[in-house]
Amino acid sequence: MSHWRTVIIRERDVGRRVDAYLAKRFPAYSRTKIVQYIREDRVVSESRKLKPSAILQMGERLRLYVPGLVPTTPPPPLPDILYEDDRIIVANKPSGMLVHPAGSQFVWALIGLFKTARPEGKLDLVHRIDRETSGAIVLTKDKEANSFIKIKLANREVQKTYRAIVRGVPEWDVLDIDAPIGIDEESEVRLRRCVRDDGQKSRTTVTVIHRMKGYSLVECALHTGRTHQIRVHMEHAGFPLLGDKLYGQPDWVFLDYLKHRQTDRMREAICFPRHCLHAATIRFPHPDGGFKKIRAPLPLDMQSIVEGAVPFWKKPEQSSD
Numbered sequence: 001m002s003h004w005r006t007v008i009i010r011e012r013d014v015g016r017r018v019d020a021y022l023a024k025r026f027p028a029y030s031r032t033k034i035v036q037y038i039r040e041d042r043v044v045s046e047s048r049k050l051k052p053s054a055i056l057q058m059g060e061r062l063r064l065y066v067p068g069l070v071p072t073t074p075p076p077p078l079p080d081i082l083y084e085d086d087r088i089i090v091a092n093k094p095s096g097m098l099v100h101p102a103g104s105q106f107v108w109a110l111i112g113l114f115k116t117a118r119p120e121g122k123l124d125l126v127h128r129i130d131r132e133t134s135g136a137i138v139l140t141k142d143k144e145a146n147s148f149i150k151i152k153l154a155n156r157e158v159q160k161t162y163r164a165i166v167r168g169v170p171e172w173d174v175l176d177i178d179a180p181i182g183i184d185e186e187s188e189v190r191l192r193r194c195v196r197d198d199g200q201k202s203r204t205t206v207t208v209i210h211r212m213k214g215y216s217l218v219e220c221a222l223h224t225g226r227t228h229q230i231r232v233h234m235e236h237a238g239f240p241l242l243g244d245k246l247y248g249q250p251d252w253v254f255l256d257y258l259k260h261r262q263t264d265r266m267r268e269a270i271c272f273p274r275h276c277l278h279a280a281t282i283r284f285p286h287p288d289g290g291f292k293k294i295r296a297p298l299p300l301d302m303q304s305i306v307e308g309a310v311p312f313w314k315k316p317e318q319s320s321d
Helices: 018-025 031-039 110-117 143-154 229-236 251-260 264-270 300-306
Strands: 005-008 043-045 061-064 080-084 088-093 134-140 159-167 174-178 181-183 193-195 203-211 215-222 277-285 291-295
Touching (some): 031 043, 088 110, 088 291, 110 134, 143 277, 159 229, 181 229, 203 229, 215 229, 215 300, 251 264
Antiparallel strands (some): 043 061, 088 134, 181 193, 277 291
């Protein structure tokens, strides 16, 4: 049993029985099965001998050697490191990679890859970006640094810009979108947000960087940090992201994707394998003083569109508009 998955107990789960907690965390596994795994030492604590009735402790680290919850393949290559010092790492996350594991079944995620590569460290994420979004993401090597930057994030002292490829060619060079965002109650998709008068205050400044035939490369500076903010605001402005399955599309596109993953009709609608959004720069206060500004170069899939390539999944004869 050379591979395992680490689960760290957070404050909200302290005081629960370990068998009940794991059965709820991983619903594909019954509580009876979890008890069996604990007794077979397929679920162990790094700090004590574990029983099914054990009460979880703050910060306790559980190691899971359970089939389906552990890696069965070697890890993919570590994402490129854009910056590193004694306390901080800024990585360039590729599109398609989760930053943190999700769901019952094991998948390699960015934080797990770094912890596997640096087992002696105390690496942790400062923030997250969507699976399909590429670009700069900050990790810390100690708890104090992590807490420091998270506080700065909450106080809006961290500045982020994103680059996106959008459908259409704006006539304006700079657009300040100050439009509140809330749940789209008319959509069949629960994830979907929209601009609505009673939503949360949201503001994005968009600058056109490069105009192409039917598409544009834009830079988006966030003044707030709402869920899907750039994607919602660009749809609201009439220039949804290329490849977006949720915004700038009817509901059936995203619902088709959930049910079938890829269909010809869905591919024809979105024209690109992922939404074209990239975390291009991040400027943050360093826990040892001063500021760091890190830039992540545009990934090859987006750069190819900027250089004139026809979007993936789109036939050449359809690219004239």
